[in-house]
Amino acid sequence: MIKSIRAKLFMFITLLLICFISLLWILNSMYLEKYYINKKKNILTQNANTIVSMYKGNISDIQNELDRTANITGSNIDIRDKNGKIIYMSARRPPEEKNSNNSSQQKPPPDKPHNLDDYDTKAKEYPVGKIHFENRMDVQMKIEFLTLVVKLSNGDVMATRVPLVSIKESVDIANRFVIIIGSIIIFLGSIGAYLFSRKFTKPILEVNNIARNMAKFDFSQKCSISGNDEIGQLGQSVNYLSEELDTAITELNEKNQKLEEDIEKERKIDEMRKEFISSVSHELRTPLSLIQGYAEGLISNVNESEEDRNFYCDVIMQETIKMNKLVRDLLNLSQIESGYFQIDKSEFDIIHLINYVLTKYKSIFTEKNVKVETELFGETCIVYGDMVRIEQVLTNYINNAINHVDENRIIKITSSIDSDKVRVNVFNTGKHIPEDSLKKLWNSFYKVDKARTRAYGGYGLGLSIVKAIQDLHKSAYGVENINHGVNFWFEINKVKDINNNN
Numbered sequence: 268m269i270k271s272i273r274a275k276l277f278m279f280i281t282l283l284l285i286c287f288i289s290l291l292w293i294l295n296s297m298y299l300e301k302y303y304i305n306k307k308k309n310i311l312t313q314n315a316n317t318i319v320s321m322y323k324g325n326i327s328d329i330q331n332e333l334d335r336t337a338n339i340t341g342s343n344i345d346i347r348d349k350n351g352k353i354i355y356m357s358a359r360r361p362p363e364e365k366n367s368n369n370s371s372q373q374k375p376p377p378d379k380p381h382n383l384d385d386y387d388t389k390a391k392e393y394p395v396g397k398i399h400f401e402n403r404m405d406v407q408m409k410i411e412f413l414t415l416v417v418k419l420s421n422g423d424v425m426a427t428r429v430p431l432v433s434i435k436e437s438v439d440i441a442n443r444f445v446i447i448i449g450s451i452i453i454f455l456g457s458i459g460a461y462l463f464s465r466k467f468t469k470p471i472l473e474v475n476n477i478a479r480n481m482a483k484f485d486f487s488q489k490c491s492i493s494g495n496d497e498i499g500q501l502g503q504s505v506n507y508l509s510e511e512l513d514t515a516i517t518e519l520n521e522k523n524q525k526l527e528e529d530i531e532k533e534r535k536i537d538e539m540r541k542e543f544i545s546s547v548s549h550e551l552r553t554p555l556s557l558i559q560g561y562a563e564g565l566i567s568n569v570n571e572s573e574e575d576r577n578f579y580c581d582v583i584m585q586e587t588i589k590m591n592k593l594v595r596d597l598l599n600l601s602q603i604e605s606g607y608f609q610i611d612k613s614e615f616d617i618i619h620l621i622n623y624v625l626t627k628y629k630s631i632f633t634e635k636n637v638k639v640e641t642e643l644f645g646e647t648c649i650v651y652g653d654m655v656r657i658e659q660v661l662t663n664y665i666n667n668a669i670n671h672v673d674e675n676r677i678i679k680i681t682s683s684i685d686s687d688k689v690r691v692n693v694f695n696t697g698k699h700i701p702e703d704s705l706k707k708l709w710n711s712f713y714k715v716d717k718a719r720t721r722a723y724g725g726y727g728l729g730l731s732i733v734k735a736i737q738d739l740h741k742s743a744y745g746v747e748n749i750n751h752g753v754n755f756w757f758e759i760n761k762v763k764d765i766n767n768n769n
């Protein structure tokens with residue numbers, strides 16, 4: 268089974284050529300001979316008419332014309348007078364002939380070579396100038412002739428003969444020629460058909476290939492078909508379709524990806540919300556149950572000593588303070604994270620702020636026996652930000668440093684300056700924070716060492732407040748484990764005034 272359009276086209280064109288050539292050959296074989304004889308008759312008739320009109324009874328008048336006609340038409344001509352005597356004969360030998368139509372009846376005797384009586388008798392009856400065609404047979408040569416017989420004006424009879432075999436031969440040659448030429452045409456035509464079908468189907472195959480790639484979402488290939496015909500237009504349409512599909516699918520993919528990201532974000536927010544609620548309830552449960560327990564204790568042991576009652580009240584007090592701090596921090600955090608919170612930016616001196624905070628903490632440092640070292644780059648440095656919030660960041664770092672400083676008891680506050688930023692570091696000697704916890708520190712309620720955190724009453728909210736404040740300032744923050752301790756840092760934008768940089 269031939270399936271490809273290329274093979275079909277090739278077969279179709281080749282078959283068409285074969286049909287045409289065959290038809291030509293059949294028509295030639297059937298009709299060429301008749302056509303040829305017909306034409307010959309016309310030519311002979313024309314010549315005969317000329318001679319009839321020229322002949323006045325004297326052969327020498329038309330001798331030249333007769334010779335010419337005989338040569339041109341390839342015939343032999345003879346003229347006989349009323350008695351059957353030859354008075355003119357063209358160069359060729361006159362045949363020994365008889366009427367081929369009734370050859371069986373009128374066989375001439377071998378000793379009488381010029382037995383032409385029957386023709387002469389018949390021809391004498393013809394009207395003058397009337398052309399007659401007959402098929403005559405040369406008995407000796409066994410050749411059939413197409414013979415034109417005409418009675419001339421003075422009663423003489425002219426016969427012009429053309430051998431039929433030469434006509435048949437010419438037809439045969441023509442037919443053979445048709446076969447040879449036809450074979451060549453079919454051969455060359457099939458090569459042409461092959462090349463044409465290749466050229467014709469190449470762009471279709473290209474379009475097909477591109478369509479297949481498009482089905483696999485590969486839009487990189489483009490149709491290179493040129494021209495304004497239907498196939499050229501098909502190529503252009505495929506290119507257009509490919510481009511449109513490419514953009515549509517890319518867009519769809521982007522949207523899909525965004526949707527997936529949004530869903531993931533939503534899921535994380537939901538998870539965080541649940542975690543947050545459970546953390547808050549967990550943190551509230553301990554002080555609340557302590558308060559409840561000690562309040563019940565107070566009620567049931569009213570009669571106990573003053574000292575005991577004071578202790579009970581003290582515990583209730585401490586727990587309330589802790590709860591108050593928790594609620595305050597939570598409110599603070601939710602306020603900053605709400606998205607509606609506006610930071611109140613202004614220019615202020617960060618060195619001054621650091622010194623101010625350190626002065627506030629002086630008594631605590633002394634009480635905790637902490638040695639504070641500072642390494643600041645000058646006396647003033649003007650930055651731009653929300654001073655109250657930046658103070659909160661700083662105090663959160665310092666509180667943490669105090670709570671986590673080890674037996675070396677050193678806290679070091681340094682600052683460094685960049686072209687447009689100031690970086691403040693709060694370092695304390697102590698244990699390194701595990702690497703996998705470094706990122707999680709900034710999540711609310713995250714604590715590395717829960718026992719230690721509980722000891723100083725931390726809730727794990729301080730650093731998430733730092734993160735929220737720094738995010739609002741669009742400034743960086745971070746933590747790193749360095750030699751003998753931990754370094755927390757934050758950045759703040761500097762005011763670009765060289766005079767203030769120091």
Ligand SMILES: Nc1ncnc2c1ncn2[C@@H]1O[C@H](COP(=O)(O)OP(=O)(O)OP(=O)(O)O)[C@@H](O)[C@H]1O
Pocket residue numbers: 596663667668671695697698700708713714715716720724725726727728729730731753
């Ligand atoms: N300087 C530090 N050295 C070692 N670990 C630290 C340091 N600062 C913070 N951490 C760890 O990070 C955790 C989170 O700190 P964060 O300030 O958010 O909460 P907290 O100090 O425990 O409580 P809060 O600040 O709410 O009172 C702490 O529980 C602690 O485990």
Ligand SMILES: [Mg+2]
Pocket residue numbers: 663666667725728729730
């Ligand atoms: Mg803290």
